[in-house]
Every structure is written in C-alpha cells, then in structure tokens.
Amino acid sequence: xxxxxxxxxxxxxxxxxxxxxxxxxxxxxxxxxxxxxxxxxxxxxxxxxxxxxxxxxxxxxxxxxxxxxxxxxxxxxxxxxxxxxxxxxxxxxxxxxxxxxxxxxxxxxxxxxxxxxxxxxxxxxxxxxxxxxxxxxxxxxxxxxxxxxxxxxxxxxxxxxxxxxxxxxxxxxxxxxxxxxxxxxxxxxxxxxxxxxxxxxxxxxxxxxxxxxxxxxxxxxxxxxxxxxxxxxxxxxxxxxxxxxxxxxxxxxxxxxxxxxxxxxxxxxxxxxxxxxxxxxxxxxxxxxxxxxxxxxxxxxxxxxxxxxxxxxxxxxxxxxxxxxxxxxxxxxxxxxxxxxxxxxxxxxxxxxxxxxxxxxxxxxxxxxxxxxxxxxxxxxxxxxxxxxxxxxxxx
Amino acid sequence: xxxxxxxxxxxxxxxxxxxxxxxxxxxxxxxxxxxxxxxxxxxxxxxxxxxxxxxxxxxxxxxxxxxxxxxxxxxxxxxxxxxxxxxxxxxxxxxxxxxxxxxxxxxxxxxxxxxxxxxxxxxxxxxxxxxxxxxxxxxxxxxxxxxxxxxxxxxxxxxxxxxxxxxxxxxxxxxxxxxxxxxxxxxxxxxxxxxxxxxxxxxxxxxxxxxxxxxxxxxxxxxxxxxxxxxxxxxxxxxxxxxxxxxxxxxxxxxxxxxxxxxxxxxxxxxxxxxxxxxxxxxxxxxxxxxxxxxxxxxxxxxxxxxxxxxxxxxxxxxxxxxxxxxxxxxxxxxxxxxxxxxxxxxxxxxxxxxxxxxxxxxxxxxxxxxxxxxxxxxxxxxxxxxxxxxxxxxx
Numbered sequence: 001x002x003x004x005x006x007x008x009x010x011x012x013x014x015x016x017x018x019x020x021x022x023x024x025x026x027x028x029x030x031x032x033x034x035x036x037x038x039x040x041x042x043x044x045x046x047x048x049x050x051x052x053x054x055x056x057x058x059x060x061x062x063x064x065x066x067x068x069x070x071x072x073x074x075x076x077x078x079x080x081x082x083x084x085x086x087x088x089x090x091x092x093x094x095x096x097x098x099x100x101x102x103x104x105x106x107x108x109x110x111x112x113x114x115x116x117x118x119x120x121x122x123x124x125x126x127x128x129x130x131x132x133x134x135x136x137x138x139x140x141x142x143x144x145x146x147x148x149x150x151x152x153x154x155x156x157x158x159x160x161x162x163x164x165x166x167x168x169x170x171x172x173x174x175x176x177x178x179x180x181x182x183x184x185x186x187x188x189x190x191x192x193x194x195x196x197x198x199x200x201x202x203x204x205x206x207x208x209x210x211x212x213x214x215x216x217x218x219x220x221x222x223x224x225x226x227x228x229x230x231x232x233x234x235x236x237x238x239x240x241x242x243x244x245x246x247x248x249x250x251x252x253x254x255x256x257x258x259x260x261x262x263x264x265x266x267x268x269x270x271x272x273x274x275x276x277x278x279x280x281x282x283x284x285x286x287x288x289x290x291x292x293x294x295x296x297x298x299x300x301x302x303x304x305x306x307x308x309x310x311x312x313x314x315x316x317x318x319x320x321x322x323x324x325x326x327x328x329x330x331x332x333x334x335x336x337x338x339x340x341x342x343x344x345x346x347x348x349x350x351x352x353x354x355x356x357x358x359x360x361x362x363x364x365x366x367x368x369x370x371x372x373x374x375x376x377x378x379x380x381x382x383x384x385x386x387x388x389x390x391x392x393x394x395x396x
Numbered sequence: 397x398x399x400x401x402x403x404x405x406x407x408x409x410x411x412x413x414x415x416x417x418x419x420x421x422x423x424x425x426x427x428x429x430x431x432x433x434x435x436x437x438x439x440x441x442x443x444x445x446x447x448x449x450x451x452x453x454x455x456x457x458x459x460x461x462x463x464x465x466x467x468x469x470x471x472x473x474x475x476x477x478x479x480x481x482x483x484x485x486x487x488x489x490x491x492x493x494x495x496x497x498x499x500x501x502x503x504x505x506x507x508x509x510x511x512x513x514x515x516x517x518x519x520x521x522x523x524x525x526x527x528x529x530x531x532x533x534x535x536x537x538x539x540x541x542x543x544x545x546x547x548x549x550x551x552x553x554x555x556x557x558x559x560x561x562x563x564x565x566x567x568x569x570x571x572x573x574x575x576x577x578x579x580x581x582x583x584x585x586x587x588x589x590x591x592x593x594x595x596x597x598x599x600x601x602x603x604x605x606x607x608x609x610x611x612x613x614x615x616x617x618x619x620x621x622x623x624x625x626x627x628x629x630x631x632x633x634x635x636x637x638x639x640x641x642x643x644x645x646x647x648x649x650x651x652x653x654x655x656x657x658x659x660x661x662x663x664x665x666x667x668x669x670x671x672x673x674x675x676x677x678x679x680x681x682x683x684x685x686x687x688x689x690x691x692x693x694x695x696x697x698x699x700x701x702x703x704x705x706x707x708x709x710x711x712x713x714x715x716x717x718x719x720x721x722x723x724x725x726x727x728x729x730x731x732x733x734x735x736x737x738x739x740x741x742x743x744x745x746x747x748x749x750x751x752x753x754x755x756x757x758x759x760x761x762x763x764x765x766x767x768x769x770x771x772x773x774x775x776x777x778x779x780x781x782x783x784x785x786x787x788x789x790x791x792x
Contacts, residue, residue, distance in 0.1 A: 001635070001636055007407040011401065014402065015399025210639070213620040213640040217616050243606070
C-alpha cells in the first residue's frame with residue numbers, strides 16, 4: 001500500500017426533499033449572489049429549478065440563471081458563465097444537473113476567479129489558485145462530480161476533451177435527492193451505472209500490492225451498484241436502488257476506492273476520444289471500450305482479474321486455470337452492460353471510424369506523442385490504436 | 397434508507413514517516429502555540445515524541461507537553477490541560493497516542509475555549525460553541541477517534557463515563573503511520589481490532605430497510621479487519637495488515653458505515669459501565685459482552701443476523717432454519733474474538749460482579765432511569781441487568 005492523503009470536505013446532504021435546503025446552505029457559507037447553472041428544459045419543466053429558485057429567494061439571495069449546458073460540456077458555455085459571474089459579482093455557483101453541469105460550474109468557478117483564459121488551466125499553462133465557491137444538486141447518478149475534485153471540459157476548437165484535477169474543484173456541498181433521478185431515461189440511467197462502475201474499476205485494476213481494505217470496499221460498491229442497476233432498469237422509481245446508485249456514484253469518484261494504489265484510468269482516457277469526436281454518451285463509450293481494453297491488458301495480472309471475477313461476479317475460481325476465471329469476469333461484465341442496454345463494441349455504440357479516425361483518436365489520446373496512458377499496462381499510440389480497432393473488429 | 401448528512405473535513409495523511417509532517421500541517425493552519433498531549437513512557441522512549449517535537453520546532457512553533465493520559469481518560473487530566481492551554485495561550489492541541497489521548501485532547505479543546513466546567517458539556521448542561529483546533533497522530537488502530545466527532549471521558553467522581561458528539565470534536569488532521577502501531581502489545585492490538593469491528597457492528601444491526609450499499613461497505617470492512625487481525629497476531633510488523641487495521645479503524649467510526657440507518661450502540665453503552673467500574677480495556681469489555689447482547693436481541697431480526705453470518709463469516713445459509721445461521725454467526729464472532737485472545741464473558745474478562753454490582757451498572761447505564769439504550773432492541777434496566785448476568789452465567 002502506498003502513502004496517501006485523503007480529505008473530502010464536501011458536505012453531503014442526502015435524501016428526500018433536500019433540494020429545499022440549498023438557499024439556507026449557501027447563506028450559511030456567507031455568499032449572497034448566486035449563478036444558478038443548469039442544462040436544458042427537463043430541469044425547468046419538472047419544477048426543480050423553480051423549487052431551487054424559491055429556496056434561494058427564501059434565503060434572501062440574489063440569483064441569475066445560465067442554462068443550456070450540453071453533455072460533454074463545452075468551453076464556450078464556460079466562457080459565457082465566466083463573463084456572467086464577473087458582470088454580476090457572483091460569489092456562489094449552484095449547479096443543478098448531471099456531471100456535465102457540475103463540471104461546467106467548476107470550470108466557471110476557476111475562470112471567473114482567475115486572470116487568464118480558463119482553457120489555460122486545462123492545458124497546464126497556468127495553475128489555478130482560487131475559485132468561486134460552488135455547490136451541486138445532481139439529478140443523475142453517474143459522474144460523482146458532486147464530491148470529486150475533477151472536471152472535464154471539451155474545447156470545440158478541435159474537439160479536444162481535457163480533465164483538470166484540483167482541490168479547488170471540490171463543491172462546498174452536494175445536495176442529493178434520489179427522487180430527482182426517477183425521471184432519468186433508461187439509457188442515461190444505464191450510462192450512469194456504467195460510469196459509476198468504471199470510476200471504481202479504473203482504480204481497482206492496479207499492480208500495487210497489499211490493498212485489501214481498499215479492494216474490498218471497491219468490490220462492495222460494485223456489487224451494490226450491479227444489484228441496484230438491475231432493479232432500476234425494471235422499476236425506475238425504486239427509491240432504495242436509486243439511493244444506492246446515487247451515493248455509490250459519489251463514493252466511486254471521490255478517491256476512497258483508489259487509496260494507497262497506483263490507479264489506471266486508461267479506459268476513461270480511451271473513451272474521452274470517442275465522446276470528444278463522436279459526441280456519444282460517456283457511459284456508453286466506456287461500456288463499448290472496456291472489454292477490449294481488459295482483454296488487451298489482463299495478462300499483466302491475471303490474478304487481479306480473477307479476484308474481480310470471483311468477488312464481484314461470484315465466478316467460481318478455476319484453480320487449475322485462473323486465466324479462465326479472469327476472462328469469465330470480463331465476459332460477465334460485458335453481459336451485465338448488455339443487460340442494462342449498454343453497447344460493448346463500437347458498432348453497438350453506433351460509430352464506424354475510418355482508418356484515419358483510429359489514427360486521429362490514438363494521436364489525440366497521447367496528446368500527440370506527449371504522454372502514455374494507463375497504470376495497469378502503460379499504453380502508447382500503437383496499443384491505443386489496437387484497442388480501438390479490437391473494439392470495432394470484435395463487433396463484426 | 398433514511399436521510400443523512402455526511403461531512404468528514406479531517407485531512408488524512410496516511411503512510412510511512414508521515415509524523416514528520418506535523419509541524420508543517422499545524423503551521424499551514426495558522427496556529428503557533430501547541431500543546432503536545434500524550435500518554436506514557438512508550439511514546440517518549442520510542443523516540444516518537446522527540447520526532448514530533450523536532451517537527452514542531454522545525455516549523456518554528458512554540459510547544460509545551462502534557463503527558464500522563466490513562467486508558468479511559470480522566471476528567472482531572474482534561475482539567476489540567478484546560479488550565480495549561482489558558483495559561484500558555486495555546487492555539488493548537490496535538491494528540492499523540494491512542495483513542496484515550498485523542499479523546500482527552502478533544503475535551504481539553506472544548507474546555508479551554510468554553511466558559512464553563514468541561515463536564516457541563518458532557519452532562520448536556522451546556523452546548524459547546526467553539527473549540528481550540530486539534531490534530532491527532534494515533535499510535536494504535538482502535539477507536540477511530542482521529543477522524544470521528546465523538547469523545548468519551550470518565551469523571552472519577554463516581555466513575556461516570558460519558559460520551560459527547562459534536563462537529564467541534566473533529567480533528568483538523570489525522571497523521572496515520574501504521575508503523576507506529578508495530579509495538580502495540582498483542583492484547584491491546586486485539587482490543588483495538590474488537591473496537592474497530594464493534595464500531596461497525598453497532599451500526600450494522602438495525603431495522604432500517606434498504607441500506608444495501610452501507611451494509612456491503614460494512615461487511616467489506618469487517619472481512620478486511622478480521623483477515624488483517626489474524627495476520628498481525630502472528631506477525632506484528634506486517635505493514636499491510638497494520639495499515640488495513642489503521643485505516644479501517646478510522647472509517648469504522650467516522651459515520652460511513654452507518655449512513656441512512658438507525659444505529660444501535662447498545663453493546664458500547666453496556667461496555668462503558670464495565671470499563672467505567674472495573675477499568676478493564678474497552679475492547680476486551682466489548683468482546684466479553686457482545687455475544688450475550690446478540691443472543692438476547694437477535695430474534696428481533698433473525699435475517700439481519702443471518703446476513704451478517706453469511707456475508708462476513710461465509711456461513712452457509714440454512715434456508716430451512718435461518719435462526720441456526722444467525723446463531724452460527726454469533727458463535728463465529730465469539731470464536732474469532734477468542735482466537736485473537738479476547739474474553740467472551742465476564743469471567744474471562746477477569747471480573748466477578750456481585751448482585752449489587754449488576755444493579756449499580758444497570759442503573760448507571762440507564763442514567764438512573766432517564767434513558768433506554770439500543771436501537772435494534774430498546775433495552776431498559778431489566779434487560780441490561782439480564783444481559784450482564786448472562787455474560788456472567790455463561791462463563792460458568
């Protein structure tokens with residue numbers, strides 16, 4: 001086990017009707033001028049934005065709205081938010097929506113408090129030193145952005161998708177009402193389930209030894225998410241299952257499931273190029289690529305994949321042939337993805353890249369030769385291209 | 397699942413040699429005058445106190461020392477610390493030691509910042525409104541006090557032991573070096589293991605429905621602690637096992653394993669009277685009483701005890717007779733306690749209360765008729781007395 005630092009100062013307020021507490025919480029933090037940031041019409045038409053607005057007004061807070069955040073949140077919207085914050089002396093950004101909205105709010109927070117273009121932070125040209133306080137009311141169980149310290153933004157100029165991790169990205173509070181996720185359509189619910197699983201699996205597959213406790217917590221989380229995922233696909237208004245998914249989504253990406261380990265995150269990096277180029281849903285992209293990554297790398301540590309198969313999917317351990325157990329675990333994972341309506345290859349994802357597209361994605365994924373990805377197996381251009389191609393070929 | 401609020405602002409700095417970071421951390425919090433609070437000679441003779449002192453000096457911090465904290469920390473020592481803090485304008489208390497030292501530091505923090513006798517907070521006569529900042533360097537994996545919001549103090553006047561829970565009790569940081577626990581004797585290591593298990597088990601046994609994720613995390617923690625406990629009893633310098641115990645000890649008592657549930661904590665309340673009266677080690681007292689509590693209450697929810705048996709101890713579920721599975725789980729737990737050298741009844745604990753003693757303990761445990769204990773089964777005077785007596789009778 002490696003040394004680690006762990007601190008999650010975000011205050012989680014979890015349960016039914018909790019969104020009505022937003023105004024009071026923001027006021028208690030000393031803020032008074034709020035940017036209410038959200039996505040599209042569903043948040044508005046459901047009455048959620050009205051409820052939150054009422055809570056802000058009740059607490060005596062000024063607020064303006066900025067909506068229209070798209071999936072794979074765009075830099076142009078972030079820049080619009082930065083301008084609004086400056087013009088209106090905003091001192092708190094409240095994100096109401098999915099991971100895209102929360103990530104957009106985080107980027108606005110840094111941009112409005114900084115004195116350089118916000119993309120400079122994402123390109124590592126500048127280091128952010130301060131941010132406007134922000135909080136989150138997630139409406140989907142997925143990215144875990146509501147308690148995480150990272151945010152991913154897409155620059156439309158070249159469709160480059162980049163993540164940024166800084167403690168400044170940590171929301172002051174996360175108000176989580178599982179009922180707000182009842183209306184998430186089945187496909188996006190499944191994308192969220194996949195994303196939650198992958199945040200833990202991208203930390204799980206590691207060569208770091210002696211991480212029993214962290215591993216077991218990860219396995220517990222995966223088992224609970226797999227079970228809750230099955231339930232909500234049948235009954236979208238099952239409170240307990242929606243609650244398990246929502247809370248697991250936060251835990252999955254706030255660091256707990258990766259403590260003391262070298263983490264991997266190659267599947268996430270591979271997927272970023274897919275959704276950056278084709279604008280597919282992030283969770284669907286992850287499901288489509290994961291099995292092909294796994295089959296490419298599992299020989300690096302067959303016993304880790306066997307442990308995953310046995311403890312997460314109750315695959316009986318084949319002691320004469322652990323590799324069979326490992327492969328069975330990969331297959332069970334893909335079967336699970338399929339069972340909740342997720343694609344497990346590029347064809348099912350609905351895309352058919354040309355040879356040049358594979359080249360482009362692999363190039364971009366290495367930042368044009370400036371980085372490798374992955375900790376479980378270090379992947380460079382040729383590996384990345386091979387995994388993309390396997391993801392296609394196996395679809396035929 | 398019930399609504400909940402969860403926030404653990406304590407910064408965890410975990411791993412080898414981390415105690416040398418103490419001075420720097422305290423300085424970064426803006427403090428300059430430190431009370432270094434510890435127990436006895438072992439911390440001094442091991443060189444730990446010297447190392448920590450050196451770290452404080454290197455950071456340019458003034459410090460004074462207060463040692464001599466005993467297990468089941470005493471009010472008189474707390475009052476001594478309060479006086480010292482006031483006389484020396486202390487603005488940070490650094491606890492180096494076990495849960496007793498950390499709890500003592502928490503009480504000093506409230507006492508020194510308050511304007512009433514510190515015991516008034518414990519008797520609920522006053523509500524604490526502020527505290528001096530404090531941090532912890534635990535030297536035993538046990539109470540989890542280093543990230544928890546509670547502290548237990550014993551008033552020698554009547555040997556009354558009381559706990560107090562307030563967010564002010566949360567340390568600013570917990571510096572956790574598993575190597576510092578290598579020298580903890582086997583008996584106290586086992587007491588710590590028991591305490592860690594019980595912090596989770598006292599949350600686990602609950603009638604709140606639909607807590608799958610919280611339950612699974614609890615089961616993961618218990619499995620990891622049981623395994624690590626076996627390892628350290630054979631090899632006290634196994635870093636990985638000591639690390640798992642240490643981190644699990646914090647997680648076990650910072651709230652995560654009880655979120656969204658009505659918790660029980662009757663075994664803890666029952667034990668407080670034992671260690672309050674007989675000054676036995678808290679963990680040993682818990683091991684001695686738990687099985688008798690469990691057999692007294694398990695019929696309230698046989699399936700919960702069966703789930704515990706199956707998922708934590710891999711007991712094969714008896715579908716025709718779940719009660720047998722439930723009872724097998726209780727027996728396996730006691731067998732585990734015995735295997736690490738813990739007592740499972742009052743005789744093995746080394747005490748033999750008289751009939752009046754049972755009466756006295758049961759009276760005190762109900763705050764002389766002013767409260768009941770337990771959430772799984774509400775226990776009053778007659779139940780409490782019966783459990784104490786069962787703990788003795790079954791020893792004969």
